Amino acid sequence: MPAFVLTPAPVLRVSARPAASPRRARLVATLSPPPAARPTPPQGLPPPRRDAVADLGDLASLLTLVASTKGLLVVEAYSRSCRACIGMRRTYERIAEAHPKARFARVCVDDVPEVRDSLDVRAMPLFVFYSDGQRIDHYAGASRASLEEAISDNL
Numbered sequence: 001m002p003a004f005v006l007t008p009a010p011v012l013r014v015s016a017r018p019a020a021s022p023r024r025a026r027l028v029a030t031l032s033p034p035p036a037a038r039p040t041p042p043q044g045l046p047p048p049r050r051d052a053v054a055d056l057g058d059l060a061s062l063l064t065l066v067a068s069t070k071g072l073l074v075v076e077a078y079s080r081s082c083r084a085c086i087g088m089r090r091t092y093e094r095i096a097e098a099h100p101k102a103r104f105a106r107v108c109v110d111d112v113p114e115v116r117d118s119l120d121v122r123a124m125p126l127f128v129f130y131s132d133g134q135r136i137d138h139y140a141g142a143s144r145a146s147l148e149e150a151i152s153d154n155l
Contacts, residue, residue: 001019054074054106057076057107062118065103069103075107075127075128076127078124079109084124102155123141126138137153
């Protein structure tokens, strides 16, 4: 006669899933432990101020802003189809809030193609630095640390 060994029973979790046909329901049993509790996501930062970054709609407004700004002006040239630009949007707004001594603006090269030639855009997102109306530096890329370093160097 065979000997029987008693082992602890696995945790049985039953979940109801919609059946392939509406006439019957199917129960699916899995022999897995219940899922671990999901950690609650951290609460996000407060939304950025709307006036932290000026949205420019044409080349004339860009040239006027460059000529009229005393101190550091940072202009972002971006495209709506650029994934790095989309990823940097909120980061750029946060950086603008953190540096009140500088002015920040952005312009979409999809809407204003003449800006692409004026700023000599070869990669995006492109951040161009002006001081007292003169172009002093630029940075192309999507690194927050590198952008903050470039701003600190030019302040």
